[in-house]
Amino acid sequence: xxxxxxxxSNLRTGLRAPIPRGFWLLTLRDIGVNTELAPSDWAALVDxxxxxxxxxxxxxxxxxxxxxxxxxxxxxxxxxxxxxxxGNGWAKNDEYEALRGRWADSTLDERKVLARKxxxxxxxxxxxxxxxxxxxxIARRKTLTGLIGYPALVHMWSMQxxx
Numbered sequence: 544x545x546x547x548x549x550x551x552s553n554l555r556t557g558l559r560a561p562i563p564r565g566f567w568l569l570t571l572r573d574i575g576v577n578t579e580l581a582p583s584d585w586a587a588l589v590d591x592x593x594x595x596x597x598x599x600x601x602x603x604x605x606x607x608x609x610x611x612x613x614x615x616x617x618x619x620x621x622x623x624x625x626x627x628x629x630g631n632g633w634a635k636n637d638e639y640e641a642l643r644g645r646w647a648d649s650t651l652d653e654r655k656v657l658a659r660k661x662x663x664x665x666x667x668x669x670x671x672x673x674x675x676x677x678x679x680x681i682a683r684r685k686t687l688t689g690l691i692g693y694p695a696l697v698h699m700w701s702m703q704x705x706x
Contacts, residue, residue, distance in 0.1 A: 567607045570674060576605070592631060607674060618643045618661060626670055634670040 571578040583591070588606060596602040614621040625643070628635035642661050649657060683690060686705040 567674075571605070571607075595633065618646055618658075623671055626664075626668070632671060634668065636664060636668050636670075639664040639668065 568578055568580050588608075591601060591603055592606065594600070594602045598604065610621060610623055615624065618624045622630045626634040626636040626639040639661055642657050642664070646654060646657060684704075688705055
């Protein structure tokens with residue numbers, strides 16, 4: 544496995560996820576990551592993830608988090624999709640960033656070409672790794688109508704109670 548061939552000897556994680564934290568801990572250990580559970584609130588995690596120092600000095604190596612799928616609709620809408628060296632994990636790829644910089648002023652056809660090139664760079668470079676996905680189920684009475692389907696969020700406007 545990739546994690547077993549890599550050096551993850553000093554890895555600590557700050558976990559923020561809707562799934563029980565033990566699940567992430569066991570999943571990471573199952574793929575060969577030497578993991579220490581370091582729970583924190585979101586503000587502390589955001590502060591800590593900017594620390595490029597060693598784990599002993601408050602740095603970090605990995606943390607599981609969630610991001611809703613709508614964030615991945617444009618390379619400009621998610622910090623996770625940046626490779627400018629300042630985002631999560633400090634991924635840096637100048638070729639990718641040059642293509643990303645052209646995105647806003649491109650036509651749909653130009654964006655299709657850019658997206659193919661960016662995706663190839665992304666897969667070769669590996670900016671981050673998806674460990675899985677979650678689905679948030681909802682339950683409602685059959686008499687409720689007007690529920691608007693939307694990724695990850697449930698909007699209640701226009702919902703009405705039927706007879």
